[in-house]
Amino acid sequence: MSETFKQGERVIGAATGTEYVVDAGPFNGARWPFYVVREPHRTTHVIVTATEIRRPVPAFEVGGGASLGEEPVRLFAGPFRDASEREWWAVEHICGAVEMAYVDDLTNYQPPAPTVETFEYEGVTYEVGATYEDQQGYHVRLERLPKNSGDRQCWRFASNRNAYFDSTEGLISKYGPLRKVEA
Template identity: 35%
Template sequence: MATAQYETRTRTVEETVVVLTLTEDEAKELREHIERVAVSGVVYRVYEALIKSTPPAQQPAPAADTFEYDGVTYELNATYVDRDGDKWHFARIDGEVIGGGDHKPEDIDDGCSLDFIMDYRPLTKVTP
C-alpha cells in the first residue's frame, strides 16, 4: 500500500543582486528618460520601481553607550553577570569594545576581548 507524508523543508538560496543608488535628481532624470521611450519587460519594471519608490523605514540610530554582539544589544554603562556568576563591565576604547571583570569601565586599560567574554553567555544585566 502506498503512503504519502507532507514534509516542510527549509532551503537556503544565495542570490546576487545589484543595488543602484541614485540621488533624487538622478532618479527623476532616469524616470523622465524612460517615459520618453517605449519600454517593456525589465526596463518597465525598473521604471515602476522608480515611480513607486518609498523612503526607507526610519530606524533610530543606536545610542553611543550601547554595542551589539550576535544580535543582542548591551549597555556600556551596565554591569552584567555571566553563567558562572562573574561580573563584567564594558568600555569603548579607541573605537573597540572591551570588557573587564570587577573593573569599572573607566578603569579598563587592557581588558578582555568580546569573543572571550561572550563564551560565558548568557550575560544577564544586573539591575539595581
C-alpha cells in the first residue's frame, strides 16, 4: 500500500529527487492511485503514481527524537554514510543502548527542544531571556551581554520600560528578589 498525500503537500520524485507540489488526487488509476503534481513556482502539471513520489526526509539534528519501529529513540550522533552511501545515525534507546539506524527506518521525527540558558546566583536559578518581577512590581527581562573587563557577568535588562546594565550582583541586590512571571 502506498502513502496518501494531500493537496498542497510537498513531495519528492522517488527516482529523480525532483520536488513537486500535489495539486490534485489521489485518483484511482487502472493499476495504482495517481496524483496531479507540479514543480514549485511552475504551472505545468504532470501525472505521477503514488509509488513514484514520497515525502521529503526531514533534516535530522542531534538531540532530536524519532521512532525506530514502534520504539522512541533520540538521535545521538550523525549523519554518517555506509559503503553504499546510505545515510545512518547513531540512535539512543530509552534504556541507554546506542545502535545504528538508517534514516529510511526513522519515522515521526521531532526536532530537539530548544535549550534554555540558566545561571545560578546565591542558590537561585535564573533563566536568560525570561521575564521576572522585581521587588517594586516592575517586569525585568534578562539579556546576557559579553563579560566586562572585570570578568563579572554583565546584564542588560528592562525595568519600568527603561534599559539598564549591571552585574549579576548589582542586579539582584538593587532589584531582587526576582520572581519569574509569564510574559
